[in-house]
Every structure is written in structure tokens, then in C-alpha cells.
Amino acid sequence: MTAFVVDTNVAVAANGRDTHADEQCQLACVEKLESVVATEVVAIDDGGAILKEYMDRLNLSGMPGVGDAYLRHVFNYQGQNHRVRRVAVTPSEDDRRGYEELPENAFDRSDRKFLAVAVVSGAVVLNATDSDWREEDALMKTLGVEVNELCPHEISKAARRKRSS
Structure with missing residues (x-):
């Protein structure tokens, strides 16, 4: 069973509202979140920072979107390691790192x-x-972190938007 860390933008795109993701991307996110909820493990931090961000952007009632249902799943099963695994990470006072587990x-x-x-x-x-995530590919490789880009065409558009702003 694979464990996944789900960036909030995946759940937001799966909801299909308040997102610039196109329908193809939204569908990819819906399918992946449904698969993760059904058969995989979600990893979140034990300090609650990820859950707080989810709750700020999604609806805990679990409706009306698939991203909201994902939040409900994470909230309901947090601490049940076979569904949602809470992982100990340590916020760092060094702003160049963010967390003790990360280099500058x-x-x-x-x-x-x-x-x-x-x-x-x-x-x-x-x-x-x-x-x-793509722009920091060298850091991901150094840390041995695999990133599954569900919407590579959207990431290219996001990079262009970032450069033009």
C-alpha cells in the first residue's frame, strides 16, 4: 500500500470550484483522490498544519465535492495508520528550512x-x-521525494502565470 501526501490544490481541483484547473485536470484529481481514499494511505503532519490548510479551503461536511469528501475521510480516519498516518515533523525556527527535517x-x-x-x-x-514542485526538482531528488504530477499541462500554465506576474 502506497502512502500519499496530498497537496491541497489536488482536493481544490477535484471540487471543481474556485480553481483554474481545466476539466481534464479536475477529472484526474477526482479519480486519484477516490483511489487514494479507497485503497491507499494518506500521510499528514501530527501538528495539524496540513489538516488546518485543508479545513481552510475545503468543506468538512464532505459535500458537495470530491475534495470535500477527501477532507472528511482524512478527518475521520486520522490516527488510524492503515488509512491516515500522522507523521511527526518539527517546525524549525530557521526560516531557511521551515522544518528540522529539511535542509535550507x-x-x-x-x-x-x-x-x-x-x-x-x-x-x-x-x-x-x-x-x-517541478521548479524545485533538484531539491526533490536530493531528498528522495517522488512527486506525482496529476496535471502536467496545468503546471506549465502555472509556471507561465508566475513568470508574467
Whole structure:
């Protein structure tokens, strides 16, 4: 059974609202989240930073979207290691690291929690629309973190938007 760290953008895209992801990307996210919930393990941090971000962007009632249902699954099964594994990571006072488990890095601060959990748990990161994961490919290789890009065409568009802003 594979463990996954799910970037919030995957669940947001699966919901199909408040996202710039196209229908192809939304469908890829829906299918992957349904598969993860049915047969895989989700890894989150034991400090609650990932769950808090999910709760800020998704609906805990589990409706109306697949991303909301994913949040409900994570919330209901947190701590049941065969479904949702809480992983110990240590926030760092060093802003250049973010977490003690990470070296100095220029990675997006808001995504460092996902990266730290992936490093500690050995989980695969799921990403839909965030270009930072691809832009920091060298860091991912150094840390041995695998990133599954569900929407590579969206990531290319996100990188172009970032460069033009």
C-alpha cells in the first residue's frame, strides 16, 4: 500500500470550484483522490498544519465535492495508520528550512509541511496545479521525494502565470 501526501490544490481541483484547473485536470484529481481514499494511505503532519490548510479551503461536511469528501475521510480516519498516518515533523525556527527535517531551501513556505511529511514518511506527493514542485526538482531528488504530477499541462500554465506576474 502506497502512502500519499496530498497537496491541497489536488482536493481544490477535484471540487471543481474556485480553481483554474481545466476539466481534464479536475477529472484526474477526482479519480486519484477516490483511489487514494479507497485503497491507499494518506500521510499528514501530527501538528495539524496540513489538516488546518485543508479545513481552510475545503468543506468538512464532505459535500458537495470530491475534495470535500477527501477532507472528511482524512478527518475521520486520522490516527488510524492503515488509512491516515500522522507523521511527526518539527517546525524549525530557521526560516531557511521551515522544518528540522529539511535542509535550507527556497521551496514555497506554504508547501514545506507537505515536503517534510513526504521526507519523513517516504510518501509520494500528489500535485495538480502548483509549479513549485517541478521548479524545485533538484531539491526533490536530493531528498528522495517522488512527486506525482496529476496535471502536467496545468503546471506549465502555472509556471507561465508566475513568470508574467
